[in-house]
Amino acid sequence: MTTWAQSLIRISNYEVETLQKRLAEISDRKAKTEMRLAMLEAEAEGEQDRARQDVDAAMMLRAYLNGWKQKKAAVQADVAAIEAEEEGARDALTSAFEELKKFEHVAETTRLNALLAAGKRETAAFDEMGLRRRAV
Template sequence: MTQWAQSLIRISRFEVEGLQKRLAEVAARRASAEMRLACLDAEREVETERARSDGEAALLLNAFLDGWTVRRAAAEHALGEVTAEEQGARDALTSAFEELKKFEHVSELTRLAELAERAKRETAAFDEIALRRRAAG
């Protein structure tokens, strides 16, 4: 394998690894955002149930639900943003992986072409030796 091909492959692998780490970080943030939504929904259930049995909590339930709606909308927005970022990271990783495979493929084709050329030269050398022996003997 030529030096330039090795360098391109190393650079591409480094890029793929970096994008894999980025994707893992974004996926962790998405999971955290999903957990935040689940916690908000659980809080709503708890407060609604408490309002059924506690008169004072029932009076404050509408205010809680108003605040909950705002917080949930913000959490949904954050989840949407991180989901879009995750898709972008996946697309970038796919593209980088395709580039790596292209470089590896070109490198392999170059290696095979070099082997074929070497075999061709050896065959020509053996043919020449055979012709000389035939002419001499």
């Protein structure tokens, strides 16, 4: 394989690996954000249960739920933003992987063409040697 092909493949591999790490980091952030959302839901359920048992908590429940809705909306917006980022990262990874496969295909085709050309040169050399022996 030629050095230019090896270089292109190495660069493409590096890009694919970098994008895979980025996607893993984004997926991790998404999971953590979704966990925050689940925790908010659990907190709200706990406060509602507490309000059923405590008159003071029941009086403050409406204010708590108003604040909780704002927190929940913010976390849901974070999840949506991370999902959009994740989709973009997946698209970039797919493109980088396709580029890598193209470079590998070109390198393999170049290698096979070089082998064919070497075989043709060798055959031509043997044919020439055979013609020279006949001529003598």
